[in-house]
Amino acid sequence: MTGPTPSWPRRFLVHALLVVASVAVLYPVVWVVKVALSPGGALDLDPNPLPAAFSLENFAAVVGTRDAAGGWLFGRQLLNSVLVSGATAAVGVALSCTAAWALSRFAFPGRDVGMELFLITQMFPGVVMAIPLYILMDEAGLLGSTAGLVLVYATTSIPFCTWNLKGYFDTIPRDLEEAAVMDGASRWVTFTRIVLPLARPALAVTALFAFMTAWNEFILAATFLGDERLFTLPVVLQGAVGDFGTDWGRFSAGALLVSVPVMALFFVLQKNLVEGLTAGGVKG
DSSP states (O other): OOOOOOOHHHHHHHHHHHHHHHHHHHHHHHHHHHHHHSSSSOOOOOOOSSOSSOOOHHHHHHHTOBOTTSOBHHHHHHHHHHHHHHHHHHHHHHHHHHHHHHHHHOOOTTHHHHHHHHHHHTTSOGGGGHHHHHHHHHHHTOTTSHHHHHHHHHHHHHHHHHHHHHHHHTTSOHHHHHHHHHTTOOHHHHIIIIIHHHTHHHHHHHHHHHHHHHHHOOHHHHHHOOOGGGOOHHHHHHTTBOSSOBOHHHHHHHHHHHHHHHHHHHHHTHHHHHHHHHHTTSOO
């Protein structure tokens, strides 16, 4: 049964509010695009969202960055970000999915305490652990390497990944696993052939959030990496901020370039995102 149709003044008011909200959300993004497309590095405070003159020199300056040996520095830094973020997502999901399944299916001493400790670790920002992590990586010989950065990012993403996947595993009926066991399947076969395929939306969501966390992280990357050839893109953006001024055009162009891969992933995984975010919210 449907309710009465809203009156046209109410519909007009709702649509007007939605338009205002959309403009308020999109205007900063459009303004960043304007600064990136404007020639020069000065900050234009004109509220007009359209640039007075169009130029791609800021994008060319960011993409065409070269190192001392003449190599394509931006391409290498982009590859660093892709490898570090992808490896972080892969390691974080691979380790957390087994932990989440165990926490969801098995009752053992310390399970609830372990989940609470995982949750407590999310209360502290990553910069709090910078000093002990720096010492540990230095002792392990991983300081200044992308492998060490992946290890750091993976350890910080595992608690979130575990909590997220555990909630989704709780929604998968145990009857499916029991039926597989009755047919002679081992626990590992049940986990890999039944549970993981059913949890594909949650795995996609979890991997995407782990990827985004590593992709956007700046402080730990800037602390642990000293060679510009190993920098990730957030550290590269900081290079546009100098001691005596900021090249806003280059900074805006770099920010747009950094956001493109994440936006592409959202468009590719949007179906899994909707399924993963909604299915884990209802237990059944």
